[in-house]
Amino acid sequence: MSNTTTNAARRRFLVDMARTATGVALFGVGLGFYARQSTALPAEALRPPGALPEEQFLGACVRCGLCVRDCPFDTLKLSELGDAVATGTPYFTARDVPCEMCDDIPCVVACPTGALDHGLTDIDDARMGVAVLVDQENCLNFLGLRCDVCYRVCPVIDKAITLDLQHNKRSGHHALFIPVVHSEHCTGCGKCEKSCVLPEAAIKVLPTRLARGEAAEHYRLGWEEKRKAGESLVPPDRERQFNLPEGVRYDYQGEGVIFEQGAAPTPEATPFDDDPLKTLNRGLEGR
Amino acid sequence: MAREHVIGLEALEAKGWWKTHKWLLLRRASQLSILALFLLGPWAGIWLIKGNLSSSLLLDTVPMTDPYLFVQTLVTGHLPETAAVLGAVIIAVFYMVIGGRVYCAWVCPVNLVTDAAQWLRDRLGISTATRLSHNARYWMLGMTLVVAMVTGGVAWEMINPVSMLHRGLIFGFGLAWAVILAIFLLDLLVSKRAWCGHLCPMGAFYNLLGRASLVRVTAAQRADCNDCMDCYAVCPEPQVIRPALKGAEHNIGPVILDANCTNCGRCIDVCSKDVFRFGVRSNNSSINSPNAGSLSGKTEVLS
Numbered sequence: 001m002s003n004t005t006t007n008a009a010r011r012r013f014l015v016d017m018a019r020t021a022t023g024v025a026l027f028g029v030g031l032g033f034y035a036r037q038s039t040a041l042p043a044e045a046l047r048p049p050g051a052l053p054e055e056q057f058l059g060a061c062v063r064c065g066l067c068v069r070d071c072p073f074d075t076l077k078l079s080e081l082g083d084a085v086a087t088g089t090p091y092f093t094a095r096d097v098p099c100e101m102c103d104d105i106p107c108v109v110a111c112p113t114g115a116l117d118h119g120l121t122d123i124d125d126a127r128m129g130v131a132v133l134v135d136q137e138n139c140l141n142f143l144g145l146r147c148d149v150c151y152r153v154c155p156v157i158d159k160a161i162t163l164d165l166q167h168n169k170r171s172g173h174h175a176l177f178i179p180v181v182h183s184e185h186c187t188g189c190g191k192c193e194k195s196c197v198l199p200e201a202a203i204k205v206l207p208t209r210l211a212r213g214e215a216a217e218h219y220r221l222g223w224e225e226k227r228k229a230g231e232s233l234v235p236p237d238r239e240r241q242f243n244l245p246e247g248v249r250y251d252y253q254g255e256g257v258i259f260e261q262g263a264a265p266t267p268e269a270t271p272f273d274d275d276p277l278k279t280l281n282r283g284l285e286g287r
Numbered sequence: 288m289a290r291e292h293v294i295g296l297e298a299l300e301a302k303g304w305w306k307t308h309k310w311l312l313l314r315r316a317s318q319l320s321i322l323a324l325f326l327l328g329p330w331a332g333i334w335l336i337k338g339n340l341s342s343s344l345l346l347d348t349v350p351m352t353d354p355y356l357f358v359q360t361l362v363t364g365h366l367p368e369t370a371a372v373l374g375a376v377i378i379a380v381f382y383m384v385i386g387g388r389v390y391c392a393w394v395c396p397v398n399l400v401t402d403a404a405q406w407l408r409d410r411l412g413i414s415t416a417t418r419l420s421h422n423a424r425y426w427m428l429g430m431t432l433v434v435a436m437v438t439g440g441v442a443w444e445m446i447n448p449v450s451m452l453h454r455g456l457i458f459g460f461g462l463a464w465a466v467i468l469a470i471f472l473l474d475l476l477v478s479k480r481a482w483c484g485h486l487c488p489m490g491a492f493y494n495l496l497g498r499a500s501l502v503r504v505t506a507a508q509r510a511d512c513n514d515c516m517d518c519y520a521v522c523p524e525p526q527v528i529r530p531a532l533k534g535a536e537h538n539i540g541p542v543i544l545d546a547n548c549t550n551c552g553r554c555i556d557v558c559s560k561d562v563f564r565f566g567v568r569s570n571n572s573s574i575n576s577p578n579a580g581s582l583s584g585k586t587e588v589l590s
Contacts, residue, residue: 020420028430035434035442052365058440059363062356062371063450064342065458069328078454080461087445087461088341088454112342112350112370113360 042084043206045091046128046188048076049099050108050120060115063088067107067116073100076107094190094205099128101155101189124156129188130211131161131181135202141177144168150192150203151179159185161192179203183212248283257283294409294520298559310552317393325457340394340453341444342374350374354382355492356450359443362435379496385550387497391483391490392523392549396452400467401483404474405523417478421526421547424491431488448482449489484523494546504550505542505566506532512562518554528554532562540571 041047041054048067051057067090068076075097079085090107092099101123108116120126131150133139140147141163154161161179168174181203190205205211226232242250249258256279278285298307325343328334337344342352352367352374360367367375382390391398407413431443444450448466455463473481483490506512509532518532519525527545534540555563 016420017422020423020426024423024426024430027427028434031430031442031446032434032438035438035440035445038445039438039440055439056363056365058438059435060360060365060367062341062352062360062441063444063454064338064352065454066338066342066344068458069334069337078458080455080459080463081451081466082462086440087463088450110344112344112352112368112374113365114368114371115365118368 038086041086041091041207043210044093044095045079045085046094046099046190046205046207048090048092048107048116049101049105049123049126049128049187050111050116050118051128052115052117057115058086058089060113061089062113062115064112065090066110066112070106070110072102072106073097075099092190094129094193095201096194098190098194099126099187101126101187124185124187126187126189127208128190129205129207130183130186131188131190131192131203131205132211133179133181133203134206135198135200138198139179139202140197141179144170144174144176146177147197148177148179149195149197153191153195155189155191156185156187160187183208245284257281259283294517295557297515298517298557301559302561307556310556314393314551315399318396318399321394322396322453322456325453329457339450339457340396341450342371349377351378353450354379354496355489356441356444358492359432359435359441362432363439363441382493382496383500385502386500386548387493387495387546388490388549389497389502390493391487392551395449395483395489396456397449397467397470397487398483400452400471401474401480404471405480408475408479413475415476415478417481419478419481419485421485421524423485424487424494427486427488428491428495443488447489449487480523490547498546499568500546501567501569502550503542503544503566503568504548504552504554504563505570506562507541507564507566508560508562509533509535509541511560513560515559517557517559518563521553521557523549523551523553542566542568542571544568544571 035058039054039058047054047057048071052060063078065078065088068078075092076090077092079087079089079091081087085091103123105120105123105126108118108120111118133142133150136142148163151157151161151163159182161181163177164180166176166178168176188205188208192203193201193205196203222232222234240250240252244250244257247260249260250256251258295307324336325339328337335346337347340353341356342350344350350370350373352371354375357367357371357375360371434442446466448470451463452467455461455467470482474483478485506528512532518528522528524545524547527543527548530539530545531541531543550565552563552565555561555565
């Protein structure tokens with residue numbers, strides 16, 4: 001009798017526990033999926049300087065907003081529920097308020113957990129993203145005008161953005177001053193995007209993963225290697241030798257067959273012929 | 288026919304309004320002044336404290352970090368900087384001494400919401416059959432840590448109503464009000480004291496933190512209990528009272544040792560016989576001395 005009661009109690013206990021555990025587990029799966037999905041940071045949302053890579057950042061940031069509080073320019077915002085950025089985490093939108101790149105980096109100093117890496121002490125080393133001139137069709141400089149605003153506002157002027165001269169084929173006698181971003185120096189502060197004069201910026205700061213490609217690890221640039229080594233690393237081409245009649249030379253990749261004095265080509269020879277062999281043997285016909 | 292039993296009426300008649308609401312009012316004052324302290328910065332530009340309950344900086348010197356959140360970041364594999372470590376230790380030690388779930392009753396802003404739901408529930412006479420397990424919160428706690436470990440992110444913070452409400456008030460709500468409304472409706476219409484009393488993993492964490500806390504409510508004068516049941520009615524965790532209040536014949540001491548007691552002190556208010564008072568854990572002699580557990584330690588002569 002009492003045994004039956006105990007069994008029933010035990011049974012109810014186990015069922016209750018299983019019920020609770022199942023409910024919570026289902027909830028947890030939902031939460032996990034939601035969390036996984038919100039790791040995709042929208043491209044316009046930039047993390048503060050020194051932010052760890054996004055996956056680590058979401059584990060390290062406690063959503064306290066101390067970086068936001070210590071940002072003197074109200075650049076940083078805390079994401080609210082419903083924003084595309086993970087709730088409670090700090091971000092900024094360059095086109096609204098770019099990062100002013102404070103020398104003392106107060107946001108990083110304020111971070112209690114190191115989600116903003118305290119190893120970042122020189123703001124020029126920050127990599128919040130990379131500026132990309134996304135619209136070459138509308139960029140005024142690409143059209144041959146001298147806007148230059150993105151170049152002039154760049155805090156790392158002449159390093160992160162340079163103006164490279166190109167021939168203006170449209171006018172025929174002007175230069176194009178092409179803004180070129182150098183990712184090696186670009187901090188991703190977004191001043192260029194903020195100040196682009198177009199209604200929609202032609203230059204935008206993108207997360208590095210979107211902004212940049214990556215060369216294969218085994219690629220080597222021959223001219224770089226040559227510069228480093230001080231000499232070419234490949235053996236020089238052997239001098240080519242051709243079996244030619246006397247008074248005739250062959251200039252490989254140049255003029256072709258050259259007749260020295262007294263060995264003039266026949267007057268009827270045409271410069272081009274459908275038969276490549278004839279071109280190669282130009283001047284030799286009838287010999 | 289006897290008049291309908293009104294909770295606390297007996298105490299009101301015996302002790303007066305102030306003494307039946309003292310701890311409730313002090314608690315509300317604590318909740319609101321902590322909130323005000325955080326809002327003083329953004330609203331009035333007076334920065335006594337910066338940040339929010341997740342992590343903050345007091346007077347630009349003292350770091351404070353929610354140890355539950357700290358543990359979650361640890362579980363994701365991140366080792367936080369010194370400020371967060373120090374902050375978490377400060378907060379953990381504080382609640383280890385004064386009672387883990389003191390956080391729930393005296394600090395947490397969601398308590399205002401769920402207490403309001405409970406108040407309305409009583410006023411409207413809503414009673415629902417849905418019963419949640421009191422242990423669900425531990426499952427929730429485990430779940431949040433597992434999800435943090437698996438996803439590598441502090442996933443619970445994406446929906447945690449506690450930090451969401453506090454952060455919302457200080458930094459801006461977004462759609463967070465909907466989550467708070469959901470908690471209110473859950474407590475009002477789905478299950479009694481569902482959130483704070485059954486589900487909240489933060490409560491579970493602070494419960495574990497305060498397992499050996501010094502400050503405890505004690506049923507020191509339990510011999511005077513007249514079984515009016517008012518303390519059970521007002522208590523947010525009624526299951527914690529019985530062992531202490533009715534344990535005399537089982538040789539159980541009068542101190543409420545269940546870590547789910549939030550030290551809210553509502554039982555002290557509502558008891559017409561002044562059975563309860565704040566005391567310390569160690570004064571838990573099962574001998575039914577009237578002063579066992581008295582914080583002041585002063586002795587009264589039995590008449």
